Amino acid sequence: MSSLRAKIQDVFNEPACEQNRGKDAKARKKGCSKPLTPGAAAGGCAFDGAKIVLQPITDVAHLIHAPLACEGNSWDNRGAASSGPTLWRTSFTTDLTELDVVMGQGERKLFKAIREIKEAYGPPAIFVYPTCVTALIGDDIEAVCKRAAEKFDLPVVPVNAPGFVGSKNLGNKLAGEALLDHVIGTAEPDDAGPYDINILGEFNLSGEFWLVKPLLDRLGIRVRACIPGDARYLDIASAHRARAAMMVCSTALINLARKMEQRWDIPFFEGSFYGITDTSEALRQISQLLVKKGADPEILGRTEALIADEEAIAWKKLAAYRPRLQGKRVLLNTGGVKSWSVVHALMEIGIEIVGTSVKKSTVGDKERIKQILKDDNHMFEQMTPRELYAMLSEHKADIMLSGGRTQFIALKAKTPWLDINQERQHPYAGYDGMVELVRQIDLAIRNPIWRQVREPAPWDCQPAVREELPSTKSEAVTLHAVQELAGTTADDFGEC
Structure with missing residues (x-):
């Protein structure tokens, strides 16, 4: 744990971050992200952040040393894609039980799991992730990985980022440290070139x-x-x-x-x-x-x-979409690099940005947004679901671009929504990706379903009753009975 503590302090003291350089020593120790709220899973933990960064390495076996739920809650939660190996899509866990914890069988079970993966799949490397439980009971992950690497002649990389140490962003950085300590520089290519x-x-x-x-x-x-x-x-x-x-x-x-x-x-x-x-x-x-x-x-x-x-x-x-989308208003509820790069991309074709989230953005990201939008009135650190709903229901935006967690706010406000975060189904990078993004925005805004859901429900209006006398006495009695039952007359009904 002492080495992990030192690693966390090193990550907090990031010289390349302009915001970090402006802090005093006390503020620097607190890091960049807000502390986790006990019992709150939204936003992810350090383990989740490390898994996000490393799992897209497609030919590696990713082994979670923890009870089963830790792997179940984090596996395959992003839409990364592979052009070849599929081993990364296989879920490996030691599945510790209460008995394993009480009897101190964690390290032995981990070593056995590494051996089974080696024999069954023969991967070029195995990444091992401890979580809160195994870190708290004191399993020496680094010692087990080192012994297994020597025994099986295979790189076994400890990714020391248990969930309780901090936020998802901290886990991202600890994953980078694991690559620096155990992976990068361990192989020499024979085809290195100037490009x-x-x-x-x-x-x-x-x-x-x-x-x-x-x-x-x-x-x-x-x-x-x-x-x-x-x-x-x-x-x-x-x-x-x-x-x-x-x-x-x-x-x-x-x-x-x-x-x-x-x-x-x-x-x-x-x-x-x-x-x-x-x-x-x-x-x-x-x-x-x-x-x-x-x-x-x-x-x-x-x-x-x-x-x-x-x-x-x-x-x-894009010329075909410009007249269709000129002046359309977009609310962007995302973060990080997308908070400014997507803003710039959309403004290039005449779309108006009514707001963009900067909850995961760096100081540099925020400065870029100010330069693009010419002011900071459209930037918000955090917007509550109630505020998002109020903005959308009052038709201050024609569409919201966000992640899956806020899609239901847009749907409740009967406003078009497009996934811009990791769960998206369409690629938006590069020149072709920009065309695809604009096409998807156009399809979402002009989908006829929005006109239909905004119309009054059938039970809120009734079809008009034709002004003509009943042809028979029985029809007159029936019409009178229906109106009396409903408490209305023919004059009360109108077209929807």
């Missing part, structure tokens, strides 16, 4: 990175490691030989980017692949960093030619 880069903080949600990688391929730029989206263990182990890096989500892995720059002289920048302008700027900065590290300057010209071609194609496709 190798790393992409950090890209999760390949719904296959988003597959829309960007072909652009890099056309420029002759090789992605040595994408961490963690669609990653392979050996790619990450040799990531220290890249010449440059791009940070996609700084709140998650900025410590990884900074320490890789310190140890292996890999410069990095923070960029975004959301939106046409930001995608183009990211490609430019990647090429510029490579040239500074010794690549042929002719790549700069090829990059500009590629950008010109791709932008022309994308704007031509």
Whole structure:
């Protein structure tokens, strides 16, 4: 536990974070995220954050050393995609019981589980995650992993991020520390070149990175490691030989980017692949960093030619949507890099941003939003469900873009909603991704279901009764009986 405590303090003291540098020593020890509320699971714990960062490494076996519920509550909770191995989709857990805890069988059971995974699946590595229970009872995860690695001639990586130590964001950073301590730099590639880069903080949600990688391929730029989206263990182990890096989500892995720059002289920048302008700027900065590290300057010209071609194609496709979406109002309830990158992307086609959440955004993210929106009146740290519902029900926005947890607020307010977070079904990165995002917004806003659900319910109105006399006495008696039963007359009914 002493080593874990030291690691947490090291993560809290992040020199690459502008906000952290402005704090005093006491404030720095508290970290960036708000403390967890006992009993509240929303937002995730450190274990959840570590699993989010590492599980997309597709050929690795991820073993949870804990009671069964810990794995059940965290497994496969993001829409990352793989182009090959599927081992990461298999759930492994030691499934500790009360008897195991009382009898002190945790470490023995963990060693046995590692051996079974090795024999049954033969993975290139096994990642072991302790959780609250196994950390509290004192199981020495690092010692077991070290012994198993020697016994089975297999990398067994301890990911020391039990849930109680902090928030999901802290878990993200502790996962990065595990990669630095046990994985990156452990393998030497035989094909390192001047155009190798790393992409950090890209999760390949719904296959988003597959829309960007072909652009890099056309420029002759090789992605040595994408961490963690669609990653392979050996790619990450040799990531220290890249010449440059791009940070996609700084709140998650900025410590990884900074320490890789310190140890292996890999410069990095923070960029975004959301939106046409930001995608183009990211490609430019990647090429510029490579040239500074010794690549042929002719790549700069090829990059500009590629950008010109791709932008022309994308704007031509978006031209059909501009008159349909011009002036439409969007409420963006997300965070992190999307709080500014998606804002910029939507404003490029004339969509108005009525509000954007900055609850997971860094100081740099907030400054970008201010520059894009020209003020900070449309930024909010946190909006309660009641406030969200009031805003939507009063028709202050034509659509809300958010994660799955707030979709029901929009549905209750009878307002179109589109998933922009990790559960989404469509990729939105790159030039083609921007076109897809706009297409999905247009489909959501113009879906005829919204006109139908906003109309009065059938029982709130009645069809008009024709003003004509009953043809027979029996019909007159029947009509009189129905009106008397309902307490109405024919004059009370109108068209809906």
